[in-house]
Amino acid sequence: MKAVYCTAYGTPGVLKMVEIPKPIPRANELLIRIHATAVNSGDVRIRKADPWAVRLFFGLSKPRKPVLGGVFSGEVVEVGSAVSKYKAGDVVFGSTGMEFGAYAEFKTLAEAATITFKPESLSHLEAAIIPFGAMTALDFIRKANIRPGQKVLVYGASGAVGSAAVQLAKFYGAEVTAVCSGANMELMQKIGADKVLNYQREDLALNKEQYDVIYEAVNQLGFSESIRHLKKGGILILGAADFSKMIRAGFARMAGKKVITGVIKESAEGMEFVRELIDQGKYQPVLDRVYTLDQIAEAHEYVDLGHKKGNVGIEVITNS
Ligand SMILES: NC(=O)c1ccc[n+]([C@@H]2O[C@H](COP(=O)([O-])OP(=O)(O)OC[C@H]3O[C@@H](n4cnc5c(N)ncnc54)[C@H](OP(=O)(O)O)[C@@H]3O)[C@@H](O)[C@H]2O)c1
Known part of the structure; x- marks a missing residue:
């Protein structure tokens, strides 16, 4: 072959x-x-x-x-x-x-x-x-236990993992803010984001909003900046953390912050879950x-x- x-x-x-x-x-x-x-x-x-x-x-x-x-x-x-x-x-x-x-x-x-x-x-x-984006985002989003009405920010929302995270967070009832470049803002609306911020225009820096969950999908947002946008008791998902971010995550956990990172686990059950969402028109x-x-x-x-x-x-x- x-x-x-x-x-x-x-x-x-x-x-x-x-x-x-x-x-x-x-x-x-x-x-x-x-x-x-x-x-x-x-x-x-x-x-x-x-x-x-x-x-x-x-x-x-x-x-x-x-x-x-x-x-x-x-x-x-x-x-x-x-x-x-x-x-x-x-x-x-x-x-x-x-x-x-x-x-x-x-x-x-x-x-x-x-x-x-x-x-x-x-x-x-x-x-x-x-499967790549869906299995990764599903594992992290399930660990964060997203509930209806929560405010979720997805940073790096237009990639494989980010676009899956936007759709899955929407499925769990969150109000989702997607951060991407200007070229991808329309795509974010198409997959269900409630709000879209353009990282090229510093929209996030000017935005005073705080979130229940921040999913940093592409390791491009500074650690302190991520924490600054988290509500008290909020959860930070570092989906693509490098070594230095993992160390900072460890210290942040010791200070009582909830930070989820590491390698994801995928499963046939996860695939079946996503297939059902596709069949119901809730995932594209x-x-x-x-x-x-x-x-x-x-x-x-x-x-x-x-x-x-x-x-x-x-x-x-x-x-x-
Ligand atoms: N923890 C785990 O087990 C696990 C599992 C799978 C993947 N990962 C990691 O997850 C990361 C994301 O994977 P992926 O497949 O989604 O990557 P990807 O599809 O290659 O990401 C590309 C996206 O990143 C966005 N991007 C680039 N620079 C940006 C910036 N400065 N700010 C915001 N967005 C930016 C781009 O949007 P624009 O064009 O709009 O800039 C583009 O849509 C990778 O580092 C991968 O290694 C981890």
């Missing part, structure tokens, strides 16, 4: 198309023909080894698992003897988690992995771009540019710029 290897850490040029054997499912696994995948910020972080500590977990000189790609939508083509929930012909979408491997024509995954049936209303491309994909698997290096170049809207789709099968 065709797959894309990440041959070293570095620029998008390290991504090379290769031919490798098609995987064979074990007893508890599905073999999935991938129709579409996405270029997540997570793929880019690993390709660039950013932060450096990526090397400690994924391989010192190059990724031990050379096929990146953490999300997919596709069709089950074979199932192992112990699989009961899925059968050949089922159409599924989900996350490959730390296994990666979705930049390829086929992928095997355990039946219990972070997958579920694809919503009929979405194309494969639209479905594939959902935010699809930016689309590339083919052969153009994956170009797609990474675009994501490297740091300004994608929602997520970038990759067609593994044309017109997915």
